[in-house]
Amino acid sequence: MTLKTILLGACSALALAGFFSTAASAETLTIATVNNGDMVRMQGLTSEFTKANPDIQINWVTLEENVLRERVTTDIATKGGQYDILTIGNYEVPIWAKQGWLLELNKLGDKYDANDILPAIKGGLTVNGKLYAAPFYGESAMIMYRKDLFEKAGLKMPENPTWEFIGDAARKITDRKADVNGICLRGKAGWGENMAFITALTNSFGGRWFDEKWTPQFDQPEWKAALQFYVDLMKDAGPAGASSNGFNENLTLFQQGKCGMWMDATVAASFVSNPKDSKVADKVGYALFPVKGEMKNHGNWLWSWNLAVPNSSKKADSAQKFISWATSKEYTQLVASKEGWANVPPGTRTSLYNNEEYKKAAAFAVPTLAAMNAADITKPTVKPVPYTGGQFVAIPEFQAIGTNVGQLFSAVVAGQSTVADALAQAQTATTREMKRAGYPK
Amino acid sequence: MARNVTTRHKISATVAAWIVALIIFFPILYTIITSIKTEPEAIAGFSLWPSGTFENYITVQTQRDYLKPFMNSVILSVGSTILALIIAIPSAWAMAFSPTKRTKDILMWMLSTKMMPAVAVLVPIYLLFRDFGLLDSRIGLTVMLTLINLPIVVWMLYTYFREIPGEILEAARMDGAGLWQEIVYVLTPMAVPGIASTLLLNIILAWNESFWTIRLSTTNAAPLTAFIASFSSPQGLFWAKLSAASTMAIAPILILGWFSQKQLVRGLTFGAVK
Secondary structure, eight states, X not given: OHHHHHHHHHHHHHHHHHHHHHHHTSEEEEEEEOOOHHHHHHHHTXXXXXXXXXXXXXXXXXXXXXXXXXXXXXXXXXXXXXXXXXXXXXXXXXXXXXXXXXXXXXXXOTTOOGGXXXXXXXXXXXXXXXXXXXEEEEEOEEEEEEXXXXXXXXXXXXXXXXXXXXXXXXXXXXXXXXXXXXXXXXXXXXXXXXXXXXXXXXXXXXXXXXXXXXXXXXXXXXXXXXXXXXXXXXXXXSOTTGGGXXXXXXXXXXXXXXXXXXXXXXXXHHHHTOTTTOTTGGGEEXXXXXXXXXXXXXXXXXXXXXXXXXXXXXXXXXXXHHHHHHTSHHHHHHHHHHHOXXXXXXXXXXXXXXXXXXXXXXXXXXXXXXXXXXXXXXXXXXXXXXXXXXXXXXXTTHHHHHHHHHHHHHHHHTTSSXXXXXXXXXXXXXXXXXXXXXXXX | OHHHHHHHHHHHHHHHHHHHHHHHHHHHHHHHHHHTSOHHHHHSOOOSOOOOOOHHHHHHHHHSOSHHHHHHHHHHHHHHHHHHHHHHHHXXXXXXXXXXXXXXXXXXXXXXXXXSOGGGGHHXXXXXXXXXXXXXXXXXXHHHHXXXXXXXXHHHHHHHHHTSOHHHHHHHHHTTOOHHHIIIIIIHHHTHHXXXXXXXXXHHHHHHOOHHHHHSXXXXXXOHHHHHHTTOXXXXXXXXXXXXXXXXXXXXXXXXXXXXXXXXXHHHTTTSOO
């Protein structure tokens, strides 16, 4: 009897071991991502993917954006192989693809409609005709404004607003006693914070970061005009402590009814129009990013969060299978069925903007598409440039240079420096960094 | 009259102590208060009156699993502390009771490794971890945390051991105690308060270490520091959720500190008064 029990126990143990070894044979994909609403939603819906693909398991690594960038860069440069899928921006994709750090996405499947991806977005993810990342959501920049405050001030937002109009309107709407600021703009230092806005603003003023020989252009009149306009506007109509405000801080101010206008990423529209968090949800209007006078340049802000496979991944086929699922039209349908059309990831597919249900559920859909269509990252400004990128310059050195310049400009908003000094210092610092990096190349 | 002065002095000292304690504890208190606010409330401005919602805790637990990073934090902090003590007790003993001409230099050199910015050695350490297959492993992180905190542990134990009269150890040797018996049966029991406070302090330091634990782990070995970091968002409101995640992460170590405060204080003031 005892022997029988032992044998039975041994058999059971073997069977269990067999079971677990089968389970363990499932391939596990490690995905590095940021904590944005759309990414969190995707994590919640992962079970739908694993149900259809029981041989693939998903592990999420969610990090703060800058830490994620640093961690992924370290891992990819040292071929650490910790990640199978990366969430990266359209700033990194062309740089990393040229370095040979990313695998071409050529196994997304026959059903994957790559031609449906918005051309402006797809262009930023393609190098030498090869797609290196698939967009999960995309954004441009636009004006979000309070229709009620405009009406009260006797103003009407034009279809194609100019900076001159925006400046006047912001000053007119400002009511310090009622704690209403005419305009809220980014002031927090960082290449992806204040410099995203200031670069787009300067593009629309006809300025550029570098000329064709990679000479910095901060000593040119366009930069002076753009920065002076921004600083004056923030002083006259911006909120207190604006030099510390980034996306989240301005989002809060706008949601609490403390901003007449806010110019930022189009993705903000879904937050400000959500009555759960926003006190002004039913009073928000949208308009294109302004132009300067007769210039037809809307700043060319274009950003997308994308999924890419590092070349150190040993599970590239499964990784592409997941990317194909997460960036497909079917995924959009899945989110719509579970969470409603207003919550689907925006700004990546043409078909979404042809969908009447989406347009009905999301009042910001049409303005978002208009903003994205107005952006061209290959020709960000009127004058010729040797780089691509709208609110950034797609070179590896830009993160450091952009943040350095961002700190100088943020100090002007804080009243610690002047426009002339900041521009002169930006010119000197950028010239030095570019020489050190070996430009022109 | 003298009694009145003493009483007044005692009251003012107590009040001052409470004020200082409250100032030091306030950031933690405000984190806890923010964790039971709604997101709009959390970001609306300074307020000590939350609506008392526990929604953030539910959201945090729904979005990410708390138990796994919690267990990793326990394993890493306890494991690295034990390992550090095993190495540090004999080292500190040798330096305290058999000092050489170079002992002070060695101690200074050990401490100087703490002065180097961690990011300066990120790539070489990352490459070593990759080559030894230690990325995202508890063993790798335990070793890393041990090495990070070892200088402090050795320094603290060295200071405590120096307070123990060498004559007691000599007496033990006279009675026939070997090296091992001397350390285990004579030195260690006498230095228990010092060792206990070193142990507790090291657990706290290891629990809170975030630079290496975030950079050398992904999912399997990621502790609570990575759990907190995952709730920061570049686009969207997250303060209340982040506060809930922080509260969940600091609660265990706070409770440990609360229960062991007597040992901590006793150890930290050990030898302070001669």
